[in-house]
Amino acid sequence: MKRVLRSTPENSRSSDLKRKKNEATTTVREGRRRSSPSPDDPPSRSHMASHRSAPRTPSGKGKGQRPYHKATWDGESTRIFLELVVKEIEAGNRPHMSITPNGYRSLSKTFEVATGRLHSLKQLKNKYMLLKTEWCAWCKLMDCQKGPTGIGFDQVTGLFNALADW
16 A cells, blocks of 8 residues: 655645655555655665674574484484384374374484484485385395395395305
């Protein structure tokens, strides 16, 4: 909503001058009075470069965002992660093929308590999707119906069994 303020006509010549001046410099937007700069006015400070001596500081709302750890996954942290994923699935936080955002938040909190590492939801989701694709590839290798590879896995020794041709 834009309106132009005008003065009341008392004297025709002076009122015309006042009206032209008001039309050129003052507009009212949503009930607040603002002045528009004229061409011969000096540039305002807001258009000039900032003269801050220090960078801006956070507003202080809340605790602020804590930095996330770089996602390094060793065997122990992967095992803990998978156990927590199983708990989230059993809690019903995976209604379809992926974990819900609330499930990832819960997973992040419990993972931080268990390992002391804070990971973002994106890092946890990336790890979940990577493990899922690796599991699918593993199942294809081990399933003779999808293409016999002749490769097996011995749970006792932890080694792969393959024919001599391999």
